[in-house]
Amino acid sequence: MRRYGKNPDEDDVRVRPNRKGNRPRTxxxxxxxxxxxxxxxxVDRGRLTVLVDDREVVAMKARELGRKSAVVGDRVAVVGDLxxxxxxxxxxxxxxxxxxxLRRxxxxxxxxxxxxxxxxxxxxIVTxxxxPEPRPRMIDRCLVAAYDAGLDPLLVLTKSDLAPAEPLLETxxxxxLDYVVTSKEDFLTGGxxxxRQRLEGRATAFVGHSxxxxxxLVNALVERQRTTGHVNAVTGRGRHTTTSALALPLRDDSGWVIDTPxxxxxxxxxxxxxxxxxxxPDLEPGTEECPRACSHDEPDCALDAWVAAGHAEPARLDSLRRLLATRERREGD
Structure with a gap:
């Protein structure tokens, strides 16, 4: 079998017959x-908008990438008309x-x-x-996804003019967790x-149900405005206004906001x-004595003894087990 060198000749070219004639392939x-x-x-139906220097360039994925896809936030190499x-x-x-x-x-x-x-x-995580009423199970799931991806979670609580934040924060x-509480007045006054201070120098993805x-909130932070919707007074559900993820620079270009659907x-x-x-990190060392494939919520889990010995607070173990249980429990349970 011939192996191609740095300077292949015509004998190194593969020929594939087809109806339109022979097209040499290498x-x-x-x-x-x-x-x-x-x-x-x-990303919109196979077309990607890519920021190259200070220009927004429309591009498509090259065939040579195969099934590998590019998503919002990816750093890519681009050729052609830029x-x-x-x-x-x-x-x-x-x-x-x-x-x-970040996956889901x-x-x-x-x-x-x-x-x-x-x-x-x-x-x-915006709620x-x-x-609509808070959905703690949704927050739990987003936290698990953030921890799995290695992202720092930031809890953003809106509409504090309608209800106090303390009961949810106690949970x-x-x-x-780092958190921010906002009200309608904050948006009206630009406050x-x-x-914004928590976003400086970082790329922050925003998630939340409709x-x-x-x-x-995103519109208050960036220059380019996105369409907003309303909440149905009967169902308490919002209308989806963000249909695709979009990365936007902060107004002072000190960081990136990535709005997701x-x-x-x-x-x-x-x-x-x-x-x-x-x-x-306060619980992780205690897992060294756990049985293999321990779910951290079973009788032989070593974390119970670790907490009982005073190495971590019981509430921390309760929180860990609650988050782990979200994978086995439906959001509405």
């Missing part, structure tokens, strides 16, 4: 060393290694993972304190500085429970 692929670097801002002019199209020839990947599944029985965003540093007190004010569920079928413990 296994050698261009390295595209002169490709420009860019960041994927949004002018950003109307009706021009570039090609994405390489997807660079990702620092983080449609439900807990669906084995197919959907990548929500790549290369984010932080996950802002309303009223209208997550043992997790020592979202406390949130109607919680996520898009309104409103979700009604956050499936965790892809989550390995053994990775969630990494988010609990």
């Amino acid at each position: 296994s050698i692929r261009p390295k595209h060393e002169d490709a420009a670097e860019g960041m994927v801002l949004t 002018s950003g002019a109307k009706d021009t199209l570039a090609r994405i020839v390489r997807v660079e290694e990702r620092s983080s990947v 599944t449609a439900d807990d029985t669906d084995p197919y993972e959907r990548v929500v965003v790549a290369n984010a540093d932080q996950l802002a 309303a304190l009223a209208d 997550y007190g043992a997790l020592d 979202v500085e406390q949130i 109607g919680v004010g996520k898009t309104t 409103g979700v009604r569920s956050f499936g965790l079928a892809h989550i390995d429970p053994s990775r969630v413990i990494h988010a609990f």
Whole structure:
């Protein structure tokens, strides 16, 4: 069998007969060393908008990438027409290694993972304190996904003018979560500085179910405005206004906000429970004596003795087990 060298001749070319004639093919692929670097801002029906320098370039995935896909937040190599002019199209020839990947599944029985965003540093979990009512199980699931992806979670509570935040915050007190509480007045006066400070120098993905004010919050933080919706007074459900993920720079270009579509569920079928413990550094050393494949919620779990010995607070273990249970429990339970 002939092996191709650096300078293949015509004998090295594979020929595949077809109806339109013979088209020579070679296994050698261009390295595209002169490709420009860019960041994927949004994906829409096979067309990707990529930020190259200060231009937004429309591109499509090159055939040579095969089944490898690019998502919002990906760092990519782009060739072709990079002018950003109307009706021009570039090609994405390489997807660079990702620092983080936030995934979800449609439900807990669906084995197919959907990548929500790549290369984010932080996950802002947006939930309303009223209208619609908070959904703690949804928050738990987003926390598990954040811990699994290695993202720092930020709890953003909206509509504090309609209900107090303390009861919900007490539920997550043992997790020592960073959080921000906002009200309608904050948006009317532009007073979202406390949130913006937490986003500086970071790429933050925003998640939340419809109607919680996520898009309104994003609009207060960025220059480009997205369409907002309303909450149905009868069902308490919001209308999906964000249909695709979109990366937007903060107004002062000090960080990135990645707005994601409103979700009604956050499936965790892809989550390995053994990775969630990494988010609990005070508990993780106690797992060394656990039996193999311990679920951390069974009679022989070593964490009970670890906590009883005073190495960690009981509330921390309760929180860990509650989060791990979300993978086995439906959101509405």
